[in-house]
Amino acid sequence: MQIPGPSAVPDRILSAISQQTIDHRGPDFAAVGLKALNGLKTIFKTEEHVFIYPASxxxxxxxxxxxxxxxxxxxxxxxxxxxxxxxxxxxxxxxxxxxxxxxxxxxxx
CATH class of the missing domain: 3.40.50 (Rossmann fold)
Structure with missing residues (x-):
């Protein structure tokens, strides 16, 4: 990997990533995905659509x-x-x- 580091990871993040993942094709993911996209709208201060590019x-x-x-x-x-x-x-x-x-x-x- 060619990323900056090492990086200190806060305990709350380590705790969050230790949780069971949900199936990205399952019924629960749609609600989580929409919540995340709406959160990105808030972060980027936009009412427009937010697109996530699924690649490196x-x-x-x-x-x-x-x-x-x-x-x-x-x-x-x-x-x-x-x-x-x-x-x-x-x-x-x-x-x-x-x-x-x-x-x-x-x-x-």
Missing amino acids: GTGAWEAALVNTLSPGDRVLMFETGHFATLWKKLAEKLGLKAEFIEGDWRGGA
Whole structure:
């Protein structure tokens, strides 16, 4: 895994994740899912629909690139760390022309 860490996990979170899960295809999940989506509306201060993309961050990257750009398009990207370099490689695999501005990701952009 390439995530920041280690992270301190509060006891209330550890307790919550120790509970039995519910079947995401079962009848109880719909109510829980709607409650979660409505909670996200509150967090993001919107009355509009909230969509959850069921993929990893890399899956969301790929969806963003293939649904907004075409092979041969030029993309301006900035080096902001390891993940920026991975995104550049993905863009190139998809046939995009990545203009990558190198930088020191340890400092501000």
